[in-house]
Amino acid sequence: xxxxxxxxxxxxxxxxxxxxxxxxxxxxxxxxxxxxxxxxxxxxxxxxxxxxxxxxxxxxxxxxxxxxxxxxxxxxxxxxxxxxxxxxxxxxxxxxxxxxxxxxxxxxxxxxxxxxxxxxxxxxxxxxxxxxxxxxxxxxxxxxxxxxxxxxxxxxxxxxxxxxxxxxxxxxxxxxxxxxxxxxxxxxxxxxxxxxxxxxxxxxxxxxxxxxxxxxxxxxxxxxxxxxxxxxxxxxxxxxxxxxxxxxxxxxxxxxxxxxxxxxxxxxxxxxxxxxxxxxxxxxxxxxxxxxxxxxxxxxxxxxxxxxxxxxxxxxxxxxxxxxxxxxxxxxxxxxxxxxxxxxxxxxxxxxxxxxxxxxxxxxxxxxxxxxxxxxxxxxxxxxxxxxxxxxxxxxxxxxxxxxxxxxxxxxxxxxxxxxxxxxxxxxxxxxxxxxxxxxxxxxxxxxxxxxxxxxxxxxxxxxxxxxxxxxxxxxxxxxxx
Numbered sequence: 001x002x003x004x005x006x007x008x009x010x011x012x013x014x015x016x017x018x019x020x021x022x023x024x025x026x027x028x029x030x031x032x033x034x035x036x037x038x039x040x041x042x043x044x045x046x047x048x049x050x051x052x053x054x055x056x057x058x059x060x061x062x063x064x065x066x067x068x069x070x071x072x073x074x075x076x077x078x079x080x081x082x083x084x085x086x087x088x089x090x091x092x093x094x095x096x097x098x099x100x101x102x103x104x105x106x107x108x109x110x111x112x113x114x115x116x117x118x119x120x121x122x123x124x125x126x127x128x129x130x131x132x133x134x135x136x137x138x139x140x141x142x143x144x145x146x147x148x149x150x151x152x153x154x155x156x157x158x159x160x161x162x163x164x165x166x167x168x169x170x171x172x173x174x175x176x177x178x179x180x181x182x183x184x185x186x187x188x189x190x191x192x193x194x195x196x197x198x199x200x201x202x203x204x205x206x207x208x209x210x211x212x213x214x215x216x217x218x219x220x221x222x223x224x225x226x227x228x229x230x231x232x233x234x235x236x237x238x239x240x241x242x243x244x245x246x247x248x249x250x251x252x253x254x255x256x257x258x259x260x261x262x263x264x265x266x267x268x269x270x271x272x273x274x275x276x277x278x279x280x281x282x283x284x285x286x287x288x289x290x291x292x293x294x295x296x297x298x299x300x301x302x303x304x305x306x307x308x309x310x311x312x313x314x315x316x317x318x319x320x321x322x323x324x325x326x327x328x329x330x331x332x333x334x335x336x337x338x339x340x341x342x343x344x345x346x347x348x349x350x351x352x353x354x355x356x357x358x359x360x361x362x363x364x365x366x367x368x369x370x371x372x373x374x375x376x377x378x379x380x381x382x383x384x385x386x387x388x389x390x391x392x393x394x395x396x397x398x399x400x401x402x403x404x405x406x407x408x409x410x411x412x413x414x415x416x417x418x419x420x421x422x423x424x425x426x427x428x429x430x431x432x433x434x435x436x437x438x439x440x441x442x443x444x445x446x447x448x449x450x451x452x453x454x455x456x457x458x459x460x461x462x463x464x465x466x467x468x469x470x471x472x473x474x475x476x477x478x479x480x481x482x
């Protein structure tokens with residue numbers, strides 16, 4: 001076993017479970033601490049709230065898929081007793097080498113005999129009638145979205161205010177009932193442009209601010225129109241042939257609310273083997289509209305240099321029972337990486353992984369994958385953004401020669417040819433600010449480095465800007481948005 005505090009934290013379902021697990025060690029609640037002779041099993045007794053002690057164990061016979069067992073009634077997995085057991089090991093508490101109890105030996109034997117699920121398993125049988133009913137509801141939802149979009153266009157953006165925006169938001173809830181969460185989010189993105197931090201939108205706004213909102217609103221209306229047109233075509237084709245697999249050459253399935261299963265991605269050939277990933281940044285936020293917590297990890301695939309995303313969704317009602325994702329500072333070694341459909345910053349998932357320490361060679365690999373010419377980067381990003389359904393704020397890795405402040409106060413980075421890109425705070429909602437940190441950086445971080453940034457398209461000025469997320473040097477990854 002190669003246990004450390006970071007690994008234990010990554011296994012915890014939430015921050016409270018980490019604190020509770022550590023508290024058990026600090027308070028001396030463990031009656032006994034034992035390990036197997038081969039070092040692959042930790043087991044212990046821990047005082048609980050009842051008369052009898054709880055029996056917990058952490059089994060690492062499969063290092064990439066540890067098994068946690070406990071006799072407590074907790075529905076969290078792993079529970080605080082298993083976390084406390086691992087923390088005790090990490091903290092250097094004395095563990096007695098002992099014979100594995102019979103019940104645990106039996107369970108371990110069954111685990112070793114358990115066959116791995118066949119990767120080429122037969123496709124899951126489709127309930128055609130249920131699928132057709134769902135698609136019919138989605139088509140009705142697209143009809144509603146089209147009617148709402150037409151109404152917004154006919155009334156004009158000048159007629160929008162906070163009251164009318166909230167009225168549309170109430171109607172948008174019907175899209176969630178029609179299994180169209182992506183369409184619902186797109187419509188809410190439009191209405192939120194007309195509601196400021198105080199919940200108001202009125203004629204007191206400066207003309208420049210108002211024009212900027214109208215420009216963004218026009219872009220959102222284009223996305224809504226494309227979603228209706230493209231979505232209706234895809235759904236109608238699926239209705240005509242329900243057993244056909246979802247479309248994989250574009251992210252439209254995700255916009256239409258399709259929840260990809262790992263086996264579906266495998267069947268579609270959307271997998272990569274023996275991949276190493278390094279997390280470059282991490283962001284979490286509360287999506288009140290969809291009533292869920294969202295945690296997004298930004299990773300670079302060391303095999304091909306692509307920037308990929310992990311996204312963990314925890315609905316309010318089940319949040320405490322779903323493992324909360326957090327920052328990860330090592331290299332994740334993934335035997336099989338499942339990749340979602342898409343072109344830029346695609347989402348990835350995996351069943352199991354191992355980890356190792358981040359080295360200078362890894363940092364050198366990350367830096368080698370960066371774009372060094374700003375004009376090439378701008379051209380590639382603009383080409384990708386021509387697709388109305390594309391991510392409007394893609395993440396890029398770009399090498400710069402200098403970083404500084406212009407006479408007008410704008411923060412910029414510059415490449416070897418003298419081309420410049422302005423930095424901005426415009427990113428995702430609730431993403432921490434980072435530009436204010438730039439003047440405080442030591443000089444060595446402002447020359448000949450690599451910046452990981454989120455692209456912001458200024459539609460009014462027709463320029464691209466960068467929100468800095470992290471800086472990668474030859475020695476370390478400096479995260480700016482923690």
